[in-house]
Amino acid sequence: AGAAQEGGAGTADGPSAGAAARRAAAVDGAASRPSRADAKLPVPDRGGAGTADGRSVCSSATRASAADTPKDDPGLMEEVSDLPAAALSRPSRQGTMTAVGTMCRRGVLPSAVLAVLAGLGPAHAAARPETGPRDPAAHRQVMLLGRSWQGRPIRVVRLGRADATRNILVVGCIHGTERAGLSVTARLQGATPPPGVALWVLGTLNPxxxxxxxxxxxxxxxxxRNFSWRWRPIGRPGDAFHAGARPFSERESRIARSLLRRVRPDVTVWYHQALGLVDPSTPAATVERRYARAVGLPLREIGPLPGVATGWSNHVLPGTTSFVVELGSGSLTPARARRHAAAVLEVAASVRSTAAAEHTARPREP
Incomplete structure (x- = not known):
């Protein structure tokens, strides 16, 4: 969405009075994606970088985007906890830090401790878990994906059984001025996904x-604007839409790339503000239409933009759906946050139903 959406008039329940002006500004959306014919085959990231019309490719940017993550970057999902919800309640900070200090001196820092520390960082309050999963058989894992440029942790919560075959990823915030989605991810951190589906909840990619x-x-x-699909240089540091020196120049975008490649979500939802719409990523827009109907937002195409996360994901992970939900300006009311969380679970149920139908239709071995 636009560069200055924070604190706008109205609420996130729908478009504000200035919606027309915001639509005139550059907005974040999904680039069109290719056919799903090879849906089962993972496609490597070619680091494509193009001009504004996407027709030419910048070889230097391609080489840069294909480079490995610098050695000082933390690895993805190295520290994993598989703890009951009660174990993730906020302990005494002093006691925890004393224990951690002792373990650090001994050269030992178990993943369980890192999971507890997830509640001690400077993360936005809305991103903290509300409750544990209601189904005792469900698993809840807190994973440290890496750290931002200023050292803040970036974590994802996985909900669902270990044998789940379908994955849904929800990202609450990629722009620091568009934080209404954190109300949705906070509720989802206490949800129970349908059987066979794992729900991955990432509060903020940009702490x-x-x-x-x-x-x-x-x-x-x-x-x-820092993803490699149709990336092009835009602006200078600090400009609203500065795309970075090269594709995936930022730790945070590389963390997202690694997560998407490893999890390969069937559906990824990215929350933005403040246009009050759901942006379809394909002409059929089956998943997006279902979500839009569930939350009462219009289904409206924003158009392809350079270097966006949805365009990259739909390009390198054919057979999956990555789309943008543009909330309205301001914060979400509790009722609207619940409605959006319910829409995510409805999409998850539809993904499970599709998987079951595909399994039933598959011919049996003689």
């Missing part, structure tokens, strides 16, 4: 921007 209330990250880069 530095959320803390500073800036659209970009700590280096002044718009993370949703």
């Amino acid at each position: 530095d921007g959320a803390a500073a209330r800036t659209r970009g990250n700590a280096r002044g880069v718009d993370l949703n």
Whole structure:
């Protein structure tokens, strides 16, 4: 969405009075994606970088985007906890830090401790778990994906059984000035996904921007212009839509790339503000239409934009759906947050039903 949406008139329940003006600004959406014919085959990220019309490719940007993550970047999902919800309640900070200090001196820092520390960081309050899963048989894992440029942790919560075959990923915030989605992810962290589906909940991919209330990250880069699909240089550091020096130049976008590649979500939902719509990623828009109907938002195409997360995901992961939900300006009411969380679970149930239908239709071995 636009660069200055924070604190706008109205609420996130729908478009504000200035919606027309915001639509005239550059907005974040999904680039069109290719056929799903090879849905079962993983496609490597070619790091494509193009001009504004997407027709030419910049070889230098391609080489840069294909480079490995720097060695000082934390690995993805290295620290995993598989703990009951009660074990994730907030302990005494002093007692925890004393124990951690002892373990650090001994060179031992178990994943369970890192999971407890998830509640001690400077994360936005709305992103903290509300409750544990209601189904005792369900698993809840807190995973440390890496750290931002200023050292803030970026974590994802996985909900669902270990044998789940379908994955849904929800990202509450990629722009630090668009935080209404954190109300949705906070509720989802206490949800129970349908059987056979794992729900991955990432509160904020841009904790530095959320803390500073800036659209970009700590280096002044718009993370949703930093993905390699149709990337092109835009602006300078601090500009609203600065795309970075090269594709995937930022730790946060590389963390998202690694997560998407490893999890390969069937559906990924990215929350933005403040247009009050659901942006379809394909002409059929089956999943997007279901979500839009569930929350009462119009289904309206924003158009392809350079370097956005949805365009990259739909390009390199054919057979999956990644789309944008543009909330309205301001914060979500509790009722609207519940409605959006319910829509995610409805989409998850539809993905499970599709998987069951595909299994039934598959011919049996003789």
